[in-house]
Amino acid sequence: MxxxxxxxxxxxxxxxxxxxGRFVVEKNSLKVTSPDSLKDVYECAIGNFGVPEYGGTMVGSVYYPKSNQKACKSFEDVDVSLKKKPGGIPIFLLADRGECYFTLKAWNAQNGGAAAILVADDRVEPLITMDNPEEEDARADYLQNITIPSALITKELGDKIKKELSKGGMVNINLDWTEALxxxxxxxxxxxxxxxxxxxxxxxxxxxxxxxxxxxxxxxxxxxxxxxxxxxxxxxxxxxxxxxxxxxxxxxxxxxxxxxxxxxxxxxxxxxxxxxxxxxxxxxxxxxxxxxxxxxxxxxxxxxxxxxxxxxxxxxxxxxxxxxxxxxxxxxxxxxxxxxxxxxxxxxxxxxxxxxxxxxxxxxxxxxxxxxxxxxxxxxxxxxxxxxxxxxxxxxxxxxxxxxxxxLSRDMQTNECLENNGGCWQDKAANITACRDTFRGRVCECPIVQGVKFSGDGYTHCEASGALRCEINNGGCWKGTKDGRTYSACIDDHTKGCKCPPGFKGDGVNSCEDIDECKDKLACQCPECKCKNTWGSYECSCSGNLLYMHEHDTCISKATSTEYSWSFVWVIILGLAVSGVAGYALYKYRIRRYMDSEIRAIMAQYMPLDNQGEEPDHMHHVQGPHVQGPHVHNV
The missing domain is CATH 3.40.30.10 (Glutaredoxin)
Structure with missing residues (x-):
């Protein structure tokens, strides 16, 4: 591309x-602070990846590996760790150009712990801009995760640094982006x-x-x-x-x-x-x-x-x-x-x-x-x-x-929703909006209100879905009140549709119109019936001395109904009377027998009865006016 x-x-x-064409290679300053033999200010080219420290500086010590010098492989097994030690100076990895993409070199250096990567050119030429891979290789997952800064240095400077390091010397560098912009x-x-x-x-x-x-x-x-x-x-x-x-x-x-x-x-x-x-x-x-x-x-x-x-x-x-x-x-x-x-x-x-x-x-x-x-x-x-x-x-x-x-601070509020609702969907009547301010600017996302999820694209429409959706703006469905009656087209379950209630017709969202059942002969169909349409329903009546029976959609005589009713009442009264007489007779018979039996049993304890034989004198001895009999137990 x-x-x-x-x-x-x-x-x-x-x-x-x-x-x-005039393509300008953007540069920043590289200052060698030690050793004295290399002290000077050099130019280096900023890579077109990673995060350059614009406006700032970074100090580090250069490390050139004994193996993997082109940084095309991982540094997990490197003999010296590239990570900065506590109280130590950050490490700048020096790598040679060639064999693999500049971005892969930077990624391996970053994973190894380096604070920055310096790539030494392998040919004598003006500085170039290190770029990302071309389209067919630009899908690598690591590309957007490179965060260390990178710089391309000339072959001449690279050779000088390598020579000093090979003698056991230490090369310290100050990367300076303060004048890069x-x-x-x-x-x-x-x-x-x-x-x-x-x-x-x-x-x-x-x-x-x-x-x-x-x-x-x-x-x-x-x-x-x-x-x-x-x-x-x-x-x-x-x-x-x-x-x-x-x-x-x-x-x-x-x-x-x-x-x-x-x-x-x-x-x-x-x-x-x-x-x-x-x-x-x-x-x-x-x-x-x-x-x-x-x-x-x-x-x-x-x-x-x-x-x-x-x-x-x-x-x-x-x-x-x-x-x-x-x-x-x-x-x-x-x-x-x-x-x-x-x-x-x-x-x-x-x-x-x-x-x-x-x-x-x-x-x-x-x-x-x-x-x-x-x-x-x-x-x-x-x-x-x-x-x-x-x-x-x-x-x-x-x-x-x-x-x-x-x-100085990234804690920002955009407040874009305050004007024109940010161009997002909103329901002014219910005070519901899909506009939400974030650090990245406003986003149009259908909201969740009182536990009810709204679904849609967030720009042109949002509608409630799921249980309890009818509690929020009636689920976006039609609702009407007239003559003391209220009807709704919202179905309060896990569906998200709108359906006009019985007695109405329409789309259920924008409108529901009353159905005239009388006009369409949908109700009160018996010959003697009269039909009166009401909002959302109807009323049936009968002409003359007739009574309307709703269950059968028919008219019957009021007199017949009355006669039938009184006959039914008399049958009930007669039945109750018969039940009373029968109960009384049963009472008289059962209770009387029981009482007679009990009285006879008691009296048998104190005097002989007609149906009992005489007992010997030693069983009952009368002494004066006092009579003492056996104890009586209530069973």
Whole structure:
């Protein structure tokens, strides 16, 4: 990808008589502090990976291994640990160029414990910029995890350091980035050369990740006037002899004036290069319109939301999708369309023409040929595109003692949700919003309210789902009250649908209309029945001296009903009377027999009865008026 862009840019430069291009190798200062024989200040080239210490310095002692001198293997079994010992000086690993990628050397040095890596060139030449692997090798997991700074030194300096170390000497170095970026005043001007294409592999993915993560910091810096930011887009010019070719037609707009590579590198499928150019132009025009309205920081919102809502993979990389994003941010679509103009016309586009002119380096800044490229105070940033690393570089661009608080603390609040709800979904009636402020800027995510999860894209819609969802804004369903009755279309279970209740018809979300059961002959169907429609229901009655029976949907005579009722009552009364008489008779018979039996048993203890024989005199002896009989037990 990177080589192709350089070649394509060179095609454009040819038309203006400058095929060479002016790529500037960004450098920092390397000062050898010992031994005396090497004391001096040297230049070294900053690597395009890792985290350069912009604005700072780092002191270390150089170590050159006896084996694995090109650092293409792990240093786990190295004879001397590269890790800094307590109270000791950090170790700078010196490695030779060759055999493997610069990034792999840095990764092995970092894992071994080195604080920085110095790569000695293997040939006599001007310093070059050490870069990431090309596209086919750029998917290595470690690339974004490199955090140590790196520097390329000349072969001459490398040989001198090795010679001193071979004699048992110690070489101490001070890496100095304080002048790597200009820092003239209280405001930093920076620009990001980027691309709307999201199908160019790992580099596009990392670019989008950076934009999303850096958005919050960028917007705070811009809103408070600490920085002046501008986005830019690389295009090239198709030579006039090829404007009618299939390649130029599919990759260029305005008759070959502005071109971009085909995203899939296949002209027969997917989106074309001209689609990328148009979207790039739309993003540039969005920034122009937002900047004219005094809100240039909205560009970060648009680019972030567009990448989420309108990806190429989902076939949403279109004007329609882009317009939805623009509308959600409250920016005038007509002004942006006017800025874009007619992409089929054989005329210059003012925006893209200015972009092509800006690609050419001016002053200390070289030509922009790499995507992405960050330029701070007219100096190209080197190092990985990481939120913390870039913020450090921007802060290094302020005049000393004028740095804003954000450079001293990362505890920021963006408060983007306070304006236009951040372009996210919201339910004003229920005071529910999908907008949430974070350090990385606002995000549009459907919320969880009172334990109820809302689902949706967070931008255009969110709806409650799961149990208890009807308690939150009635689950987003219709609800109505009339004549003292309330009906709801929300189903309070684990579903998330809306269904009009019985007696109503409609979509259940926006409306439910009362069904006139009487008009449609859905109720009160008996010949004598009369039907009266009510809201959500109906009432049935009968004409004349008739009574309506709801269970059978029929009318019966009130007199018949009354006669039937009194007959039923008399049957019940007669039954109760018979039951009473029978009970009394049973009582009389059973109780009387029982009592007679008991009385006879008692009296038999004191006097002979008719049915008993006479007992001998010695069994009952009467003495005066007192009679003493046996004890009586209650059984």
């Amino acid at each position: 990177r080589e192709k862009l350089v070649v394509l840019a060179c095609v454009w430069f040819v038309l203006y008589g400058s095929c060479l 200009p820092h003239p005043d209280e405001r930093v001007e920076y620009e990001l050369w980027t691309n709307s294409n999201d199908e160019c592999g790992p580099k596009c993915d990392r670019q989008l990740d950076f934009i999303r993560s850096f958005k919050g910091a960028a917007q705070i810096l811009e809103q408070k006037g600490y920085t002046q930011f501008a986005p830019h887009y690389i295009t090239w010019y198709c030579p006039e002899a090829f404007t009618l070719s299939k390649q130029c037609k599919s990759q260029c707009i305005n008759h070959g004036r502005y071109c971009a590579p085909d995203p899939e590198e296949d002209f027969s499928k997917g989106y074309d290069g001209k689609d990328v150019v148009v979207q790039n132009l739309r993003q540039a025009c969005f920034f122009k319109v937002a900047n004219e309205s005094g809100k240039p920081w909205q560009w970060w919102d648009y680019v972030t939301d567009f990448s989420i809502r309108c990806p190429m993979k989902e076939k949403k990389y279109t004007k329609e999708c882009a317009d939805q994003v623009i509308k959600s941010l409250g920016v005038d679509i007509k002004k942006i369309d006017e800025c874009i103009g007619d992409t089929e016309a054989d005329v210059d586009n003012p925006i893209l023409k200015a972009e092509q002119e800006s690609q050419i380096g001016k002053g200390s800044r070289g030509d922009v040929t790499i995507l992405p490229t960050l330029v701070v105070n007219n100096r190209q940033y080197r190092g990985k595109l990481d939120k913390g690393a870039v913020l450090k570089a921007i802060c290094a661009g302020f005049e000393e003692t004028t740095e804003p608080d954000i450079c």
